Amino acid sequence: MNRMTPAEAWAELQRGNERFVAGQPAHPRQDIERLSELQDAQFPSVALFGCSDARLAAEIIFDKGLGDLFVVRNAGQIISDSVIGSLEYAVSVVGISLIVVLGHDNCGAVKGSIALLDPENPGFPAHVTEMVSKITPAVRRVAGAQKLFGADGSVDFAALDTMEVAREHLRDTIAELLEASELISESIATGNLAVVGANYRLSEGRVVPDVVVGVIE
Numbered sequence: 001m002n003r004m005t006p007a008e009a010w011a012e013l014q015r016g017n018e019r020f021v022a023g024q025p026a027h028p029r030q031d032i033e034r035l036s037e038l039q040d041a042q043f044p045s046v047a048l049f050g051c052s053d054a055r056l057a058a059e060i061i062f063d064k065g066l067g068d069l070f071v072v073r074n075a076g077q078i079i080s081d082s083v084i085g086s087l088e089y090a091v092s093v094v095g096i097s098l099i100v101v102l103g104h105d106n107c108g109a110v111k112g113s114i115a116l117l118d119p120e121n122p123g124f125p126a127h128v129t130e131m132v133s134k135i136t137p138a139v140r141r142v143a144g145a146q147k148l149f150g151a152d153g154s155v156d157f158a159a160l161d162t163m164e165v166a167r168e169h170l171r172d173t174i175a176e177l178l179e180a181s182e183l184i185s186e187s188i189a190t191g192n193l194a195v196v197g198a199n200y201r202l203s204e205g206r207v208v209p210d211v212v213v214g215v216i217e
Contacts, residue, residue, distance in 0.1 A: 004045040006194035009098040010216040013046060013207075016063035021205045029065025038067045046070065047090035049173075050102035051077045051109065055202055058102070062207070070094055076109025076169070077101060078134045079176045088183050097193055098216075099184070101177070102207070103170040104200040110166050113139050117155050138168035163199075167210055170197045174211055188214045 004012065019025050047070040048058045058064070058071050070090045072083055090096045112128065113135035115121045124132070142165045143149055148156040174197045178185050187193035194214025198207050 003095060004097055006097045006192075006214055007216045009045040009096075010100075010194070010196060013062050013064075013098075013100065017061060017205075017207045019063045020061050025060075025063045027065070028063065029068060034066045042067050042070070042094060044068055044070045044090075044094060045096055046098045046100060047072065047087055047094075047096045048100045048102060049073070049077055049083060049087060049177075050100075050200075051075060051104060051107060053104060053107065056102065056104055056200055061200065061205060070096055075131060076107060076113075076135055077103055077173055078109070078131055079173055079180065084177065084180050087177070088181055091184060091187055091193060099177075099193065099195045101170060101174055101195065101197045101211075102200055103166050103173075103198070105163050105166065105202055107162075107166050110135055110139075110162055110169065113169075114155075114157055114160060114162065114165065117143075118157055135165070135169045138165050138172055142168055167199065170199065171211055173197070174213065178213065191215060 044067060046068070049072045050056050050058060052073045052075045058069050062069070072086045074080070074083065087099060109132050112124060112132035116129065116133060116136055117139060123129070143155050143160055146159070146161065148159055174195055184193065188195065194212065194216050196209050196216060197211035198209045200207050
């Protein structure tokens, strides 16, 4: 089977998202006949690493079908060993040519990371705290850039731009992925892979690219 180039894979995703936004999804490859084509192997060109938020149903917002996307998700799209291993598997075994890291506005994990800095926050369960604390560096950088730290180290949470925190965290996620995975970095260097960091706008249904590593044009 012919594999899409990173540019072709991204263009196809964009077309699917445009159909979704326009209210004209094609619902491709979602019928029972598709099952027989996939029972022995999968051939997606795209791996999507996104937030677990129920509003980010990957195949729906990109108008894709069974076998089209290799999907990895957790709350806040937090890098972990299992995430890196899954994406390396997608690259080295499945043969995908594009990784999309997808964040979104109004993210609960981002809000949780901001709440960690609030002394009045009653706290979270231990594993939730460990997870959202990975976003805290982005919170601190944005708060610093927006001059929201008080002399006592407190933060003006009401004034904090949560979407800017989400964008900063998205960039951190991609940087961490490339630093942690030599396989992924080398695949990008050879032109066989690209990574796109994008944000999903909940009110519009539109996916907006923010970071591109590799060639998608």
